[in-house]
Structure formats: structure tokens, C-alpha cells
Amino acid sequence: MKEIKHTTEAYIYKNIDMLPQEDQVLMNNAIEAKNKAYAPYSKFSVGAALLLENGQIILGNNQENAAYPSGMCAERVAIWKAGSDFPGVTIKKLAIVASSSTYVVNKPISPCGACRQTLSEYEINQNSAIEILFMGAVGEVYKVDSIISLLPFSFDSSFV
Template identity: 70%
Template structure:
């Protein structure tokens, strides 16, 4: 038997004012995407903004459906859109923000498990990690240097 220890690292910013100019801009784009989300059932809106190597910014937001859970998360909308429109362009960074029409989301809302798996696929595909920033609608922002900080022992194509 062998025991290993898994550790992760993240930077926590107190609010948007502490972010770099580029990170602020990307988070603003994520907020714009969040404001267009279609979330009539959960009342929980999420926006995502991907910065690509060609300086394009690809947005996504959650899209719900009455046949719950047939909807789609913002992160997967954005990453699949980037993969469809810019298939060979690397992702440099992802910003995510969430809000609710029921209560104030004042803590960082990270990607769900399915989104983490989809994001992992793109890090493996492009052979390059990318930072992920996430927040609620106000308050602290978490920044990780890669998806592996959020999903250790991920499953990828090397197992197939």
C-alpha cells in the first residue's frame, strides 16, 4: 500500500478590484453573459467567458429546459462554442460568475462536476493548462492555475 497526499492551490481575491486589468475585463464579460442566461426554473444564472489565444472572447451562459435537467451549464456552452468556432485555438483563461434571483450569491461558485470533466478534456486536448477564475455576484474570487487544481485524478483519453 502507498499513501499519497493531494494538494491544491488557489489565490483568493477579496473582490474584483484586486484583479489584473485582463482578469477584470474577462470577469466583466462573464457578468454580461450571466445577465443573458435562461434560468427560469433554478433562478440561478451563470456566465462564462473564455479568452482564446487569438484574443477572441467566447461567452456562454446556462440554458435551462422544462425537461429538467436537459439544460446546459455556462461553462460547457462556452467551451463547446469555442471548440466549434475556433477548433485549433488554445484557451488561455476562463472566468465564471453566478447569481440568483432568490438570494445574493456572495461566495465563489465553481464549475460543477460535469463542467470540470469537459474543461479537463480541453486542457488535455490543447496540452496546456489555463487559469480559472470564479465568483458569485459579489465578494471573493478564486483563481486556480488549472483545472487539475479542481479535479485531481481526472479521467482523460489516456485511459482509452
């Protein structure tokens, strides 16, 4: 049997102010998106901001409904909007921010499994990595170079 050891590397910044300027702008856009989230059931608001190769920033936020949990995550709202409005344009970076109206989210919130799979599809199709930054309402910001860092043994079209 062949043994494989997988490790994930992440850069950890103490707060938004420690990020490079371009990343600070993207994170602040994610905060703006989070503040417009519709999360009356979970009380957990998430905002996402995508930076495209053409300089456009696309925002998304979670959207819930009474048939909870059949809403949609911020990351997929943003990436599908980018795919719809700017087909074929490379996605460079994704910033994610989360907060709750019932407690302080003080640790980074990474994409859920469904969002990781969707991000993987876009990253594979564009044949270049999507850098991902994520945080809670306050505190540290984590940055990974690619969705593969968060989804190392991904399922893709080569299996179908």
C-alpha cells in the same frame, strides 16, 4: 501502500477590483453573459467567458428548459462554442460568475463535475493549462492555475 497527499492552491482576491486588468475584463464579460442566462426554473444564472490565445473572448451562459434539469451549463456552452468556432485555438483562461434571483450568492461558484470533465478534455488536448477564475454575484474571486487543481485525479483518454 503508497500514500499520496494532494493539495490545491488557489489565489483569493477580495473582489473583482483586486484582479489584474486582463482578468477584470474577462470577469466583466462573464457578468455580461450571466445577465443573458435563461434560468426560469432554477433562478440561478451563470455566465462564463473564455479568453483564447488569439485574443477572442467567447461567452456562454446556462440554458434551461421545461424538461429540467436537461439544460446546459454556462462553461460547456462557452467551451463548445470555442471548439466549434475556433478549433485548435488554445484556451488561456475561463471566468465564471453566478447569481440567483432569490438570494445573494456571496461565495465563489466553481464548475460542476460535468464541466470539470469537459474542461479537462480541452486542457489535455491543447497540452496547456486553462486558468480558471470564479466568483458569486459579490465578494471574493478564486483563481486556480489549471482544471487539474479542481479535478486532480481526472479521467482521460489514456484510460480508454
